Amino acid sequence: MIRRVLMVVPLLVGLSLVMFLLLRLAPGDPATAMMSPQAANNPGYVEQTRKNLGLDEPVIVQYGIWLRNLATGDLGTAYSFNNKPVLSLIGERVVATVQLQGAALLLGILIAVPVGIVSATRQYSLWDNSVTVGSFIGLALPGFWLALLLQVWLGVQWGWFPIISTGQADADWAERWKFFVLPITVLALPNIAYFARFMRSSMLEVINQDYVTTARAKGLANRQVLYSHALRNALLPMVTVIGLQLPQIIGGAVIIEQIFAWPGLGLLAWDAISRRDYPVILGITMVTGAVILIVSVLVDLVYVLLDPRVSVAGSANA
Amino acid sequence: MPDQEATLPLPAASTAPREPLAQAETRQRSSVWQRLRQNRLAVGGVVVLVVFYAAAILQPWISTYPYDQLTGGMRNTPPSAEHWMGTDRSGRDVFSRLVKGGQISLAAGFMAVVIVMLIGITLGALAGFFGGWVDQLVMRFTDILLAIPLILLLITSASLFRPSLQTTIVVIGVSSWPGTARLVRGQFLALKGQEFVTAARAMGANPARIMLQHLFPNTLAIIIVQSTIWLSYAIILEASLSYLGLGVQIPTPSWGNMLQDGQRELLFGAWWLTLFPGLAIFLTVLSFNLLGDGLRDAMDPRHQRR
Numbered sequence: 266m267i268r269r270v271l272m273v274v275p276l277l278v279g280l281s282l283v284m285f286l287l288l289r290l291a292p293g294d295p296a297t298a299m300m301s302p303q304a305a306n307n308p309g310y311v312e313q314t315r316k317n318l319g320l321d322e323p324v325i326v327q328y329g330i331w332l333r334n335l336a337t338g339d340l341g342t343a344y345s346f347n348n349k350p351v352l353s354l355i356g357e358r359v360v361a362t363v364q365l366q367g368a369a370l371l372l373g374i375l376i377a378v379p380v381g382i383v384s385a386t387r388q389y390s391l392w393d394n395s396v397t398v399g400s401f402i403g404l405a406l407p408g409f410w411l412a413l414l415l416q417v418w419l420g421v422q423w424g425w426f427p428i429i430s431t432g433q434a435d436a437d438w439a440e441r442w443k444f445f446v447l448p449i450t451v452l453a454l455p456n457i458a459y460f461a462r463f464m465r466s467s468m469l470e471v472i473n474q475d476y477v478t479t480a481r482a483k484g485l486a487n488r489q490v491l492y493s494h495a496l497r498n499a500l501l502p503m504v505t506v507i508g509l510q511l512p513q514i515i516g517g518a519v520i521i522e523q524i525f526a527w528p529g530l531g532l533l534a535w536d537a538i539s540r541r542d543y544p545v546i547l548g549i550t551m552v553t554g555a556v557i558l559i560v561s562v563l564v565d566l567v568y569v570l571l572d573p574r575v576s577v578a579g580s581a582n583a
Numbered sequence: 584m585p586d587q588e589a590t591l592p593l594p595a596a597s598t599a600p601r602e603p604l605a606q607a608e609t610r611q612r613s614s615v616w617q618r619l620r621q622n623r624l625a626v627g628g629v630v631v632l633v634v635f636y637a638a639a640i641l642q643p644w645i646s647t648y649p650y651d652q653l654t655g656g657m658r659n660t661p662p663s664a665e666h667w668m669g670t671d672r673s674g675r676d677v678f679s680r681l682v683k684g685g686q687i688s689l690a691a692g693f694m695a696v697v698i699v700m701l702i703g704i705t706l707g708a709l710a711g712f713f714g715g716w717v718d719q720l721v722m723r724f725t726d727i728l729l730a731i732p733l734i735l736l737l738i739t740s741a742s743l744f745r746p747s748l749q750t751t752i753v754v755i756g757v758s759s760w761p762g763t764a765r766l767v768r769g770q771f772l773a774l775k776g777q778e779f780v781t782a783a784r785a786m787g788a789n790p791a792r793i794m795l796q797h798l799f800p801n802t803l804a805i806i807i808v809q810s811t812i813w814l815s816y817a818i819i820l821e822a823s824l825s826y827l828g829l830g831v832q833i834p835t836p837s838w839g840n841m842l843q844d845g846q847r848e849l850l851f852g853a854w855w856l857t858l859f860p861g862l863a864i865f866l867t868v869l870s871f872n873l874l875g876d877g878l879r880d881a882m883d884p885r886h887q888r889r
Contacts, residue, residue: 272726276727280730293743404868405865413842444774516733
C-alpha cells in the first residue's frame, strides 16, 4: 500500500513528460496562434514573443524549468486568460465543475442503488427486464446528442430551463437551480445506467452465496437477510466502480461543459486547447491526473478497510 | 450438492479417448453460437449491425442521390417521397449522406479498434509473458495514460494535429489501448504458469511460438469481447470529435459532423437533420453493447447471464 502511495509522484512526473512531449512535438506554434495574422507576419515580433514565453529554449530545458517550478507548487502562468497564474485559473473554475459533477454522481448513486437492489431481488420480473433494457439505452445515448435535444425542446421551445450557463454562479438559488437541470440530466443518465447494472449483478452475486442461504435457513426474515447481510457486501464493489468511473466523469465534463457553456474546468480545458495555451493544458492534466491517481489509491484503501478478507500485503503485491 | 458431483465424469483427459483438437474447437464454437442465439437482445443487436454494415458496404447502390449533390431550391425540406430523410441546409439528400456517413463512421471505428487491439495485445502479451522490467515499463506507461481522461487526451491531440479522418482514427487508436493491454497481460500472466505451457517449454518451443500458438488462442475469447465493446466506444468517440469539429471534416459526412452541421437548423424546426444521425449512432452503440454483453455470457459459462 505504501508503495502504491509513493508511486503517485513518479507517475505524475511521467504524466507531465508525456503531455509535454505531445504538446511540443505537435506541429504549430502557440506564439503565432495567439496573435493577429498581421502580427504573425512580423518575424521580429514572433521571435520576441517566443522568447518571452520561453519557447526559444530547447524542449528539454523548457521541461526542466517547468518541473523546477512545479516542485515549488507553481504551475506557471497562462499564455492567454490575462496571463493569470495557472493554479489560480484552475482554482476559480474547479468549484463549478465539482458542484455539477458531484450532483450528477450523487444523483446517479441515489437512483441506481435502490433500482439495482429491487432488480436483483426480483430477477427476470417485468421491472428487472425494463431496468436492463433501460440501462442499455442509457449507456448508448450519446451525451452530446441528448444535450442538444434537451436544449432545443426543454430549453428553447418550452422555455423551462436556460440552455447557456453564463452568470449562473451569481444567480439566486431560487433561479439558479434551473441552470443545473439539463447538464445534470445528461451527466447523470449514464451514471444511473452503469451503476444500476453493476449494483444488480453485485447484489445477485451476494444473494447466491452460502452465508446468505445460512441466514435464511436460520429463519431470519427475508428483509433482514437482504438489508443487513447482503446489502453491505454488495455495496463494497460499488466503491471500486465509482472510483474507476472518475476519468470518464472528468472527461465527460469537457464536452458537456462546452455545450452548456458551464464555467468549469472542462470549459477551461476546451478554451485552453483551442488557444494552444500549453501551461493551462499541462496544469489541468496534472491536476486531474493527481486526482485520478489519488482516488484510485483511496479506493484500494477503503476496500481494505471495509473488507477484512483483503489484506494490505496482498494489495501491495497486486 | 453431493448427488450432482457423483454423476460428474472423471477427469476427461485421463479416461476419454482423445478427440482431434480441431473437432473439439468446432464444438466449443458451436456451443458459444447456440448460447448467443438464445439471447434475444444480442440477436437483435446482430441484426441491426448486419443491416448497417451491409448498407455501408453497398453504399453506392443504396444512395438515392450523390451524397454531395446540391439540389437547388430544396434547402431544409422535410422528409418526403423523393427525399426519405429530407434535405440539409445546402440542399443535400440526408438519407444518402447518412449512408455515406455510416460508411465513414463504421470504417473509422473499425480501423481505430484494429490499432487499439494491435498495440494493446502486443504490449499486454509481452508484459505478461516476460514480466520483469518489460512488465514494469509497459504497466507504468499504462498507468500514466489511464490517469489522463481519454476525452481530454483525444481533444488535445486531435486539435494539435490537422483534423481529418486519418487523424481521428490514429488519435483514437493510439490513446485507447491501455485497458486492453492490462486485460491481455492479466490473461497471459495467469496462463503462463499452467501445465500446458510448461509442457510446450519442455518440448523446446521458443517464446514466440508459446505466445502465438499456446497463449494467444486462449486469450481470444476475451479479445473478441473487448473488440466488440471498443467498437462501440470508438464510434461514439469519433462522433464526439466530429461533433466538436475536431474529427471528420465537411463536406465528407460522418454521423458526428452531420449532427454538428444540423444543430442550428434544429432551432428552426428542421428536426430530421439531427434525429437520423443521432439515432444511427445510438442504435450502433446499443447493438455493439448488446452483442458484447451476449458474447461475454456465451463464451464464459461461469459468467452466467444475470
